[in-house]
Amino acid sequence: MSTYRIQFAKEIFGVPFTVGHVDITRARDAGRALRAAEIRFARTRGVADWRECADSVALAEPRCDD
Template identity: 85%
Template structure:
């Protein structure tokens, strides 16, 4: 299992501004990590859908364990 960092951004006039990130410590693949991060981001911000706070969610560069 790998670790992933998912970045969430809001686009203003076409320019992405990072509004947060979520680290997923263990996931079978990038797709599962992305889905887990979307759920965690929404819960953290008290919304039912992460798109209420961000426009995009993208996998950041690989997050390596120490």
């Protein structure tokens, strides 16, 4: 299993500014890590959907935990 860092950004005048990130330590693949991060980000912000606080999401390169 890999560790993923998912970054959330808000765009202001077309320039993305990072508003937060979530580290997912156990995920089978990038898709599952992305979905888990979206849910965790929304819960920590106290909103129903992550899009209320961010405009875009980006997946960083996975790191192996060997």
